[in-house]
């Protein structure tokens with residue numbers, strides 16, 4: 001019988017995971033960050049010891065990429081120290097950990113999709129903190145699973161697709177970079193992937209998961225505009241440099257999913273078809289929020 005302790009249940013991904021746990025009628029608990037701060041070793045250890053989960057799913061993280069440049073220590077508290085707390089608590093009670101990481105552990109200089117064992121070389125501090133988290137987890141709890149993903153979007157939380165859909169529905173123009181290539185990932189598809197890891201239990205370690213296919217942020221934005229019935233010409237292509245962001249972004253962040261497929265984990269839908277499925281829900285959410 002599965003018994004899941006979920007961290008980060010209010011985020012883009014965590015909300016979908018929470019919904020899945022409810023739909024699948026899995027015994028779970030998802031403490032809010034105000035009730036359980038995963039940066040506290042004692043809080044994590046005590047909670048895990050009392051609840052006795054068979055799995056801990058960690059969707060919590062410091063995800064402010066630019067903010068991590070100036071607040072690296074705070075980012076590491078969440079992306080490294082908290083992950084180590086989770087790993088130690090899991091080892092103490094003999095439960096498995098499924099943790100989420102990022103394409104930003106890579107430098108984006110490759111011309112072919114990154115494999116799980118490709119050379120890591122983060123070019124921003126967020127990526128550095130996430131890499132330290134991966135290492136801390138696997139050192140303290142080697143039976144764990146790390147799923148690296150990219151360009152995550154969903155119905156809940158602040159994310160690119162939702163922001164762009166809002167602009168499109170308000171017939172606003174958007175300036176979007178066209179010099180970064182990656183794979184958008186639907187939080188629903190990644191959640192199906194998480195379920196498949198818990199069910200199949202492949203060899204522990206790192207797995208890549210993103211939707212199939214690739215695009216630039218500009219192409220993604222134009223596709224969102226088109227899908228919601230707005231004029232794609234309202235989206236203008238710009239260079240990353242013109243944004244003067246604090247953190248550098250990898251130019252290329254495609255993830256190779258051969259290992260995922262060979263382990264017979266969940267289906268990897270094409271990004272356009274997943275986007276089409278999720279956009280109506282995002283539009284409804286934006287209407288409910290009064291943003292469009």
Ligand SMILES: NC(=O)c1ccc[n+]([C@@H]2O[C@H](COP(=O)([O-])OP(=O)(O)OC[C@H]3O[C@@H](n4cnc5c(N)ncnc54)[C@H](OP(=O)(O)O)[C@@H]3O)[C@@H](O)[C@H]2O)c1
Nearest residue numbers: 008010011012013033037038060061063100102149151152
């Ligand atoms: N977003 C992306 O494009 C992207 C891309 C690649 C990988 N990822 C990875 O995917 C995972 C999920 O990302 P996301 O975008 O869904 O995250 P998110 O929406 O930013 O949510 C972060 C979650 O972390 C929780 N949290 C923050 N501080 C906490 C604390 N001290 N104790 C416990 N919980 C805390 C938040 O709870 P509160 O709301 O209560 O603060 C929230 O539920 C992360 O590991 C991220 O690094 C994301």
